[in-house]
Amino acid sequence: MSIEQTLSDRAGNACEFCGATDALQPLDVGPDANGTAEMAVLACTTCADQISGTADIDPKHWLCLNDAAWSQVPPVQVVAYRMLSRMPDESWARDLLDMLYLEEDTLAWAKAGLDASTDADDGVVHKDTHGAVLAAGDTVTLIKDLKVKGANFTAKRGTAVRNISLVADNASQIEGRVNDQRIVILTEFVKKS
Numbered sequence: 001m002s003i004e005q006t007l008s009d010r011a012g013n014a015c016e017f018c019g020a021t022d023a024l025q026p027l028d029v030g031p032d033a034n035g036t037a038e039m040a041v042l043a044c045t046t047c048a049d050q051i052s053g054t055a056d057i058d059p060k061h062w063l064c065l066n067d068a069a070w071s072q073v074p075p076v077q078v079v080a081y082r083m084l085s086r087m088p089d090e091s092w093a094r095d096l097l098d099m100l101y102l103e104e105d106t107l108a109w110a111k112a113g114l115d116a117s118t119d120a121d122d123g124v125v126h127k128d129t130h131g132a133v134l135a136a137g138d139t140v141t142l143i144k145d146l147k148v149k150g151a152n153f154t155a156k157r158g159t160a161v162r163n164i165s166l167v168a169d170n171a172s173q174i175e176g177r178v179n180d181q182r183i184v185i186l187t188e189f190v191k192k193s
């Protein structure tokens, strides 16, 4: 039996999220999809485009997850979990996410794809000296004295730098204010506070 047929039987020939019956397609659920129905979902074009990120997320459309998220089918649970995670501004989505219970393996699968897509969106991840991910607005501490080029002072080890910003295209650089001057700091010399 083809994957389309297997999925179609499982899903009752309807989108496994919103129940639409038009324009259905199999969609692999990564990151390690193996081309079988156990790692794929049947989705309509509207759902599929938003799942894959080719269309912007329309939170109203995903109210269907109030039902679909309770599916017993792991790949459907995985996609539901990820879509809910991608709508952090929707209180109903946060509440639903809190209520969901996923088996350990399924949860790991859901999170794996989420991390991958976050990285792909941005491509640049800033990490401190210990590998902790840095975000704009964080406070970091300098782990060694740094001579500030062109400013003629040394930023002392142990100095806290508040409200850092990330240099968009360079994962090894952040910016912050030290001695009232905005300076570029290498991430390898900071520790997240």
Ligand SMILES: [Zn+2]
Binding pocket: 015, 016, 017, 018, 019, 020, 043, 044, 045, 046, 047, 048
């Ligand atoms: Zn759909």
